[in-house]
Amino acid sequence: VDTSARTAAAARNGQLTKPPGALGRLEDLAIWLAGWQGREKPKADAPQVVIFAGNHGVAARGVSAFPPEVTAQMVANFRHGGAAINQLSKAFGAAMTVHALDLDHPTADFTQSPAMTEAELTKALTTGWNAVDPQADLLVTGEMGIGNTTSAAAIVAALLGGAAEDWVGRGTGVDDHGLARKAAAVHAGLATHAALLSDPLQVLRCLGGHEIAAMAGAIARARAERIAVVLDGFICCAAALVLQRARSGALDHCLAGHVSAEAGHGRLLAALDKQPLLNLGLRLGEGSGAALALGIVQGAVACHSGMATFAEAGVSGA
C-alpha cells in the first residue's frame, strides 16, 4: 500500500463539500483504494471481470440441481453475451474475459482421491495469474462449475473447521436430499485427505477445482499488481481463504462485494474479517454480486475524485 497516497486521499476527503463522514463507507472505500492505486484520486473506470469455469468429479454424487454439461453450456452463454455477468459487466463498464479450464477433464471425485494433481493445480493457478490485466483498476473474479459449492464447502470446512453441515448450502437449489449428499461428500473428502489438510495449498489441490484455483491465482496476481479485488460469493471467498491461510495479509487488497444467500457465506466473510457492501439475496456466482458492487465503488470514486472542496466551492464550514 502507498501510505502517502492514502494519507493525501484522507486529507482531500476532509476538505470535500459535505459534513465530515456524511458519505459513510464510500469515504473509507475511496481512501482505501487510493492507497492500493498509489494516487490521491483513485479511478474505477477500467474494471476487469474474469470468469473461470471448471468441472467437478464430485458432481457425479448428485450434489447439484443441474447436470454437469451446464458448465460448458454456460461458458457458451458467457461467450455469446447472454448471462447475468455479461449484463452486469456491461452496465458497469467492465472488460469481461472467460477462461474454460479443460472442461472435458473434470477434477477427480475428491471423496476418493485428490481433486487435482500437483501439475493440474499449478496449471490452474497459472491460468488465473495470467488472466489478470495489469492495466485494470479493479478486479472481479467469478466462476462457473456444476458441483463447485460442494468443493468450496469442503475447502472452507478444512481450513476453518466445523462440521460439513455448517458449510454446505443450497447452491443452485438442491433439495434436502441433495443437501445431505453435499454434506456426506464434504465429510468423506475431509476424511480421505485428513493427513494433508494442514497445508492450505494441499487443501486447494485435494478438495478444490480448476476454476477455484484459478481464482486464487488471479487474486494473488492482483495483489502483486496492487489491483484492488472485489470478492464475490461463497466460492470466490473459499479461493480467497486459501490465500489468507497461506499468508496472513494476502487479502488486504480485497473487499467483500456482497454477502450471498448461500448459507455459509456470512460466516466465511466474518472469518475473512470483511464487511460486505451489499446484501441483496444473490446466490448466482459468476462474479455477479461483486460486479454489482462495482457500481458502489464507482460511486465512491466519483464522489472522492470529482467533488469540489469547501475552498473551491466557497462553502462555509461547520
Add this chain to the structure above:
Amino acid sequence: VDTSARTAAAARNGQLTKPPGALGRLEDLAIWLAGWQGREKPKADAPQVVIFAGNHGVAARGVSAFPPEVTAQMVANFRHGGAAINQLSKAFGAAMTVHALDLDHPTADFTQSPAMTEAELTKALTTGWNAVDPQADLLVTGEMGIGNTTSAAAIVAALLGGAAEDWVGRGTGVDDHGLARKAAAVHAGLATHAALLSDPLQVLRCLGGHEIAAMAGAIARARAERIAVVLDGFICCAAALVLQRARSGALDHCLAGHVSAEAGHGRLLAALDKQPLLNLGLRLGEGSGAALALGIVQGAVACHSGMATFAEAGVSGA
C-alpha cells in the same frame, strides 16, 4: 400498475439462464419496475435526479452544525457540478436539475407559527410537481436546506407519534447540545400546532419546509406518470410519509434506496414498509443514497432485460 406487464416480466424472469431466485432482490426489482413502466423489459437508462433547496426559520434555534447561508452556497455548488450528487448523477447517467425555492425567504420558525402559508405550501408542491420530467424512467428526489432534519423530525413525530427525542438525529453533525435543541424545537412545534396535526397536509404546512413540500409534489407527480421513485434518506422519507398518510398506497411506486445513518431513518422506513437496497452509513441528503442505489436498479434491469433464456442459450434446466 400494469399487471399484464408485470405478469409477463415474471414469466420472462423464470426463463432466464440462472437458477430460480438466484438474483435475489434484483429479480423482484425488475418485475416490480416492469409493472410501473408497463413493459415486460423495463428500462433504467434515463433516470432523473431533482434537487430542491429551501431555508428554515427554525435554523435560528441552533439546530444545525452549519450556518443557514450554506443552503445557497450548496445550490451554487450543485450548479457548478461540485457536490456529491453531481458526481453520482453523472456516474449513473441521471439528468440532474436543481430548484432553489425562495432561499431569501425562509419558512417561519415553526415553534412560533406555521412554517408556511397555504399559498406557500401550494407553490412548493406545484414546483415539485412541475419539476418531474414525464420521460424519465426513474426519479430521485433530493434536498438541501440547513435545519431540515429538524423539520423532518417534527413531521415524522406528528404523523407517527413518539417523543421528539425518538426522531431527531445528528443531521450534518450537531453535538449533544445541538441534539437537545433539535428535540426542544420539535417538542415546541408539536405543541404549537397540536390542533392541526390530524391532517397530513397541515402537518407539512405547519412543520415542513419549501423543499420538503416540493419533494412531496414530485413524488406525487411521479405516481401520476407511473415513474418509479427511489427514496433517499430521512428528509425525503418524511416528505413521502405525508403522502402515505394522506392516501393509502400513495407510495406503491416508491422503493427505498438506502437506510441512512440518521437515527430515525430505519424506523421511518419500517413505518413505510420499505426495505432499503443499501446500508452504507450515508447521511448526506441531496438524494445521494438514492442516486447510489440507481446502480443497483440499473443492474437489475440490465440482467432482466438483457439475459438470454434457457431456450435461447441452449442451456439445460434443473
